[in-house]
Amino acid sequence: MEPLLCYPEPFPDELAMAIERAGYPWKAVARPEHADSDEPEDGWAGAVVCAEPDATGAFALCRLVRARDVPLRPLLLVVGPSQLSDLHLREDHFDDFCVLPVRADEVSARLAHLFWRTGRGLRPELIEHGPLVLNLETYQAAVAGRALDLTYMEYELLRFLSARPGKVFTRETLLSRVWGYEYYGGARTVDVHVRRLRAKLGEEHAHLIETVRSVGYRFGHGTWAP
Numbered sequence: 001m002e003p004l005l006c007y008p009e010p011f012p013d014e015l016a017m018a019i020e021r022a023g024y025p026w027k028a029v030a031r032p033e034h035a036d037s038d039e040p041e042d043g044w045a046g047a048v049v050c051a052e053p054d055a056t057g058a059f060a061l062c063r064l065v066r067a068r069d070v071p072l073r074p075l076l077l078v079v080g081p082s083q084l085s086d087l088h089l090r091e092d093h094f095d096d097f098c099v100l101p102v103r104a105d106e107v108s109a110r111l112a113h114l115f116w117r118t119g120r121g122l123r124p125e126l127i128e129h130g131p132l133v134l135n136l137e138t139y140q141a142a143v144a145g146r147a148l149d150l151t152y153m154e155y156e157l158l159r160f161l162s163a164r165p166g167k168v169f170t171r172e173t174l175l176s177r178v179w180g181y182e183y184y185g186g187a188r189t190v191d192v193h194v195r196r197l198r199a200k201l202g203e204e205h206a207h208l209i210e211t212v213r214s215v216g217y218r219f220g221h222g223t224w225a226p
Helices: 013-021 055-066 081-087 104-118 152-162 171-179 188-201
Strands: 004-007 026-028 046-050 075-079 096-099 126-129 132-135 140-143 209-212 216-219
Touching: 004 013, 004 055, 013 026, 013 046, 013 104, 046 055, 046 104, 055 075, 055 081, 075 081, 075 104, 081 096, 096 104, 126 152, 132 152, 152 171, 152 188, 152 216, 171 188, 171 216, 188 209, 188 216
Parallel strands: 004 026, 004 046, 046 075, 075 096
Antiparallel strands: 126 132, 132 140, 209 216
16 A cells, blocks of 8 residues: 655654554655655555644645645645634645544544545555554554564464454464464474564563463453353
8 A cells, every 4th residue: 555645744653653553654744845756656545734833834735735637635634723723715625634632543533434435545454453453465563553573474473363363273273374284393483473472562462362271372352152
């Protein structure tokens, strides 16, 4: 998926975390004209423009990308509470707006709706479980808005488990399903990767991967089924 055009640079941390948690790649620009000069070869997927503290630059960028032969959309405008009056007669500058301070779930919902409404792109395929988000298109993962630096096999193990929450898998099953039937490593390989994943998830979220004594591992909490 092409990146979202974001303004300004540096981009506000709360917005960056919300966009990353929603699974969208993004790139910030420092000046309105950089929307053209820094545009990727395949174009921008859309835009998230923050009008605080530089409302003049933000609206200049909105005018620039909406004046194109094919206007850039979807465009989500983010404003401070005192800037709501600035939106009067500027409805053609943006597709939707939200007010600071933003909530990650609101930004995610608004972007998903805008992509669906404008038909310009689709939300990337994600696995979401509480604070954990895996982008299946870009092989990226984040927990509570923090990007995880995972190896390929760590990602594959986390993807396999998180796609089947509550289900218990033996080490032997994980070896065959994640590493492949031709893999001849021992069950300790699974234990090592689980330990590394828990360390990277951090103490607060390590419990997402549970040990089922004498059996194996599961993702999330199991439910009682008589």
